Amino acid sequence: MATIRDVAERAGVSVSTVSHVINGTRRVSRETQERVQAAMTALHYQPNRLARSLRSRRTQTLGVLLPNSANPFFAQVLLGIEAAGYDHGYNVILGNANDDPRRELAYLDILLSKQVDGVVLVSTGAYGAALDFLMAHDAPVVMVDRSPGEAYDSFQIDTVFVENTRGGVLATEYLLRLGHRAIGCISGPSLLTSSAERVIGYRQALIEAGVGVDETLIVAGDFQHESGYRACRELLARPSPPTALFVCNDLMAVGALCAAHEAGLRVPEDISIVGFDDIPLASFSVPRLTTVAQPARQLGARAVALLVSRLKDRQLPARHERLPVHLVERDSCQRYKGRELL
Amino acid sequence: MATIRDVAERAGVSVSTVSHVINGTRRVSRETQERVQAAMTALHYQPNRLARSLRSRRTQTLGVLLPNSANPFFAQVLLGIEAAGYDHGYNVILGNANDDPRRELAYLDILLSKQVDGVVLVSTGAYGAALDFLMAHDAPVVMVDRSPGEAYDSFQIDTVFVENTRGGVLATEYLLRLGHRAIGCISGPSLLTSSAERVIGYRQALIEAGVGVDETLIVAGDFQHESGYRACRELLARPSPPTALFVCNDLMAVGALCAAHEAGLRVPEDISIVGFDDIPLASFSVPRLTTVAQPARQLGARAVALLVSRLKDRQLPARHERLPVHLVERDSCQRYKGRELL
DNA sequence: CTGAAAGCGCTAACAC
DNA sequence: GTGTTAGCGCTTTCAG
Numbered sequence: 001m002a003t004i005r006d007v008a009e010r011a012g013v014s015v016s017t018v019s020h021v022i023n024g025t026r027r028v029s030r031e032t033q034e035r036v037q038a039a040m041t042a043l044h045y046q047p048n049r050l051a052r053s054l055r056s057r058r059t060q061t062l063g064v065l066l067p068n069s070a071n072p073f074f075a076q077v078l079l080g081i082e083a084a085g086y087d088h089g090y091n092v093i094l095g096n097a098n099d100d101p102r103r104e105l106a107y108l109d110i111l112l113s114k115q116v117d118g119v120v121l122v123s124t125g126a127y128g129a130a131l132d133f134l135m136a137h138d139a140p141v142v143m144v145d146r147s148p149g150e151a152y153d154s155f156q157i158d159t160v161f162v163e164n165t166r167g168g169v170l171a172t173e174y175l176l177r178l179g180h181r182a183i184g185c186i187s188g189p190s191l192l193t194s195s196a197e198r199v200i201g202y203r204q205a206l207i208e209a210g211v212g213v214d215e216t217l218i219v220a221g222d223f224q225h226e227s228g229y230r231a232c233r234e235l236l237a238r239p240s241p242p243t244a245l246f247v248c249n250d251l252m253a254v255g256a257l258c259a260a261h262e263a264g265l266r267v268p269e270d271i272s273i274v275g276f277d278d279i280p281l282a283s284f285s286v287p288r289l290t291t292v293a294q295p296a297r298q299l300g301a302r303a304v305a306l307l308v309s310r311l312k313d314r315q316l317p318a319r320h321e322r323l324p325v326h327l328v329e330r331d332s333c334q335r336y337k338g339r340e341l342l
Numbered sequence: 343m344a345t346i347r348d349v350a351e352r353a354g355v356s357v358s359t360v361s362h363v364i365n366g367t368r369r370v371s372r373e374t375q376e377r378v379q380a381a382m383t384a385l386h387y388q389p390n391r392l393a394r395s396l397r398s399r400r401t402q403t404l405g406v407l408l409p410n411s412a413n414p415f416f417a418q419v420l421l422g423i424e425a426a427g428y429d430h431g432y433n434v435i436l437g438n439a440n441d442d443p444r445r446e447l448a449y450l451d452i453l454l455s456k457q458v459d460g461v462v463l464v465s466t467g468a469y470g471a472a473l474d475f476l477m478a479h480d481a482p483v484v485m486v487d488r489s490p491g492e493a494y495d496s497f498q499i500d501t502v503f504v505e506n507t508r509g510g511v512l513a514t515e516y517l518l519r520l521g522h523r524a525i526g527c528i529s530g531p532s533l534l535t536s537s538a539e540r541v542i543g544y545r546q547a548l549i550e551a552g553v554g555v556d557e558t559l560i561v562a563g564d565f566q567h568e569s570g571y572r573a574c575r576e577l578l579a580r581p582s583p584p585t586a587l588f589v590c591n592d593l594m595a596v597g598a599l600c601a602a603h604e605a606g607l608r609v610p611e612d613i614s615i616v617g618f619d620d621i622p623l624a625s626f627s628v629p630r631l632t633t634v635a636q637p638a639r640q641l642g643a644r645a646v647a648l649l650v651s652r653l654k655d656r657q658l659p660a661r662h663e664r665l666p667v668h669l670v671e672r673d674s675c676q677r678y679k680g681r682e683l684l
Numbered sequence: 685c686t687g688a689a690a691g692c693g694c695t696a697a698c699a700c
Numbered sequence: 701g702t703g704t705t706a707g708c709g710c711t712t713t714c715a716g
Contacts, residue, residue, distance in 0.1 A: 046451070056696085069417060083438065094420070094436045287603075357711095362686090
C-alpha cells in the first residue's frame with residue numbers, strides 16, 4: 001500500500017502538506033491541492049487509520065457490548081447503533097458477553113486497549129463490575145436499555161432507557177379495560193431494571209384499579225422463548241388460571257402463545273396475551289401479537305448520539321433519556337366474556 | 343494510562359525486555375520476569391493495541407460485512423462469527439451494507455484502511471464490485487452464505503455455503519412423499535445464489551418425481567416477512583391454489599403462515615408449508631414450522647476458521663465448504679387428503 | 685539472557 | 701502557504 005510519504009514524493013510536496021490536504025486542516029494553494037489529489041488517486045492512496053489513530057488519539061471506533069445475541073431486540077438495537085455510528089463517522093466493534101459477566105469484563109478490557117473512543121453498554125445485569133471497570137478507566141460510556149441494578153442508576157453516566165414502568169401500566173390497563181381481572185405476569189430476570197420496572201407498572205395499574213396483586217400470578221422468566229413457554233404452562237396449570245397475561249417481552253410472549261396453543265386454548269378467545277418490545281416477529285406470529293412497542297433502533301441511535309456528543313465535550317453533565325413506548329393493538333387480546341372453557 | 347516505558351522504568355529493565363515478557367517471545371530470567379509482572383500489575387498496565395498493531399501489522403480484528411440486519415439468520419451468523427473470532431483471539435468490526443452496494447463498498451474501504459486482518463463477506467448480491475475491490479487490495483476474504491452470482495464462484499477465494507440445492511430437494515421430496523402434487527414455491531431474490539440453488543433443488547425433485555414444474559407456482563419474494571405474506575396471498579388467489587408450499591426462508595414462511603391464516607386456511611390441515619433456515623422463531627410459530635435447517639452459527643464459525651487459517655498461510659489454495667442441511671419435521675405439514683376446502 | 689536503536693504511518697507543534 | 705521536526709506506544713532487528 002502507498003503511504004502518505006509516497007504521495008508527498010510524487011506530488012513534490014512535504015508530508016505535512018499532504019496530511020493537511022487530506023484533513024482539510026490548512027489553507028492550501030489550488031495548484032498544490034490538485035497535485036496532491038492527483039498523486040493520491042494515481043497511487044490509490046488509502047490512509048492507514050491505525051497510524052492516524054495512534055497519533056491523533058481518536059479511533060473513530062465505538063465498542064458495543066451486548067449481553068447476548070439470542071434476543072432479536074438487541075439485534076435491532078445493534079442495528080440502530082451501527083447505522084447511527086456510520087452516520088457520525090464511527091465504526092463499531094461488536095462484543096457479545098454471552099450472558100457471562102466475566103466475559104463482559106474481558107471484552108471491555110480488549111475494547112479499551114484497542115482504544116475505542118467510547119462504549120455502548122447493554123449490561124448483562126450481573127453486578128456492576130463492568131461499569132466499575134469503565135469508570136475506573138474513565139472511558140466514555142452510555143448505558144442502554146438496562147442498568148445492573150438501581151444502585152448504579154445514579155452513576156454519573158449517560159443512560160438511554162425506555163419508559164418501562166409506563167409500558168407495564170399501559171399493558172395492564174388495557175387488559176383491565178377489556179374486563180380482565182385475573183391477569184398473570186411473566187417477568188424477566190428480576191435483577192434487570194428493564195424487567196423490574198415493567199412489573200412495577202403492572203402492579204401499579206392493578207392496585208390503582210382496585211384489583212390488587214395476586215403474587216402467585218407473577219412468574220419469572222428469563223427473556224428467552226423457552227421460559228415464556230414454561231411460565232405460561234405453569235400459569236395455566238393453576239387451579240384458577242389467569243384469563244390474560246402481561247408478558248415482559250415478545251420472545252417470551254411468543255413462547256406463551258405456543259404453550260397456550262398446545263394446551264388447547266385459543267388466543268385471544270380463551271386467553272389474552274400482551275407482550276413487550278414489538279420485535280418484527282410480533283406482527284407475524286399467529287395470532288399477531290398485541291404488544292408494548294419500544295423503539296429499539298432509536299434506542300441505539302440515541303445512545304450513539306449521546307456518546308458522540310460526550311466525546312466532543314467530556315465535561316457534559318450525565319443525561320438520562322427515557323424513550324417513549326406505546327401500545328400496539330393487534331389480535332392477541334379480547335374482551336373478557338366470562339370463563340367458559342377453563 | 344501507563345505505557346510500556348513506564349513499566350520498564352519501574353521494573354528497571356529495558357523496554358524490549360518488557361515487550362518480550364508480555365509476548366513470551368524470548369527467554370527471560372525468572373527474576374526479571376517477576377519484576378516486570380509486578381510493575382505491570384502495580385501500574386495497571388494495559389498494552390495499547392493500536393500501537394502494537396501499527397508496528398506488527400496485525401490488528402487481530404476482522405471485518406464483517408452483512409447485507410442487512412433485518413434477517414435474524416444473519417444475526418445468527420454474526421453470532422457465530424463473533425464467538426469463533428473471540429476464541430481465535432480476534433475482534434469483529436461490524437458493517438451493515440443496508441442492501442446498498444455502494445455502502446457495501448464504502449464500508450469495505452473503511453475496514454481495510456482500519457487494517458482489519460481479513461473480511462467475512464456476506465454479499466448484498468448486487469454485482470461483484472465488493473469482491474473485485476477486495477481482490478484488488480489483496481485482502482484475505484471469506485465469502486459466506488451466497489455469492490453475487492455464479493460468475494464469482496470460481497474466484498480464488500474461500501467460501502462457506504450450505505447445501506442449498508440439497509435442501510430444496512429435501513423439502514420438496516418430503517412434500518411429495520406426503521402426497522402433495524401442487525407444490526408452490528416462494529423464492530428469494532433471484533440473483534442470490536442461496537435462493538437460486540434452493541429453487542433448483544425444488545425443480546429437480548419435482549422433475550425426478552415425474553410431477554413436472556408449473557412455472558406459475560413459483561413466485562419471487564425478497565427473503566423478508568412481508569414478501570412471504572404477499573407471495574402466499576398471490577398463490578392462494580390462483581384458480582387452483584397449491585396444497586403445499588416450499589418457502590425459501592423461514593422469515594417468508596412465517597409471513598406465508600400468516601397469510602394462510604388470514605385467508606381462513608388452517609396449516610397444516612388445509613395447506614402444508616416448509617421453510618428454510620430454522621431460525622429460533624421457527625420452533626415457536628403457530629404451528630411450529632417444518633423447515634430445512636442450516637447451521638447458521640456454524641456458518642460463521644467455519645468462515646472464521648477458514649479466514650484464520652488463511653491469515654496464517656496466505657498461499658493456501660481456495661477452499662469451498664458446503665455445510666450440511668437437514669429437514670426438521672415440526673407441525674406445519676400434513677399428508678394430502680384430497681382437496682376439501684379450497 | 686538483555687539492551688539500544690530504528691521505525692510502523694501518521695498528525696501536530698513549531699518555524700519560516 | 702509550506703516545510704521541518706518530533707513523536708503516538710509499541711515490536712523487532714541487531715548487537716552484545
